[in-house]
Amino acid sequence: AQSVTQLGSHVSVSEGALVLLRCNYSSSVPPYLFWYVQYPNQGLQLLLKYTSAATLVKGINGFEAEFKKSETSFHLTKPSAHMSDAAEYFCAVSPSGSNYKLTFGKGTLLTVNP
């Protein structure tokens, strides 16, 4: 079984500040890990994914995440927040090499202040 915990349901940053969204996972097998973004009234869009290659993963819009097995974490970062980054962010986990089923965290709402 797998699960995801996103620490902080709401994160607020100033424009230009560092964005850090936290995700910890639990999985009985090596996981695949994902970050999705949901803009208001839209569907989910894949930001980046970890599938057992490089532990530092770069995604779209300047986001990146690092897989840390020892900490069971996959935190999402962006060096400088932009107003357009305001959205809901979901971390998700799936067991590798099996029928694919995404388990999502409860989401973190990112607000960016001018």
Next chain:
Amino acid sequence: DTAVSQTPKYLVTQMGNDKSIKCEQNLGHDTMYWYKQDSKKFLKIMFSYNNKELIINETVPNRFSPKSPDKAHLNLHINSLELGDSAVYFCASSPSPLQETQYFGPGTRLLVL
């Protein structure tokens, strides 16, 4: 050239009614999914089909019945709608069940009165 499309976008209906939501993908994918997002934004998988065969069926009331007429379409029929069914329903697709990237539709916002 929408990749995953859903109709309708909004659905307002009375308790006890039966309604359907349609999903189509033009990506040539073999696998499609239905997710439910509740009022607290929590996303949970409901069903998955691969080449028209059901492969994932989570603990979902029998009132929900997915149907896949072909691998490009996955529809969701809901009987005897209840207040608790109010949510956003997302369709998604992936190249195969073992392919990790899923592509989501824009969602169908269902409100049961």
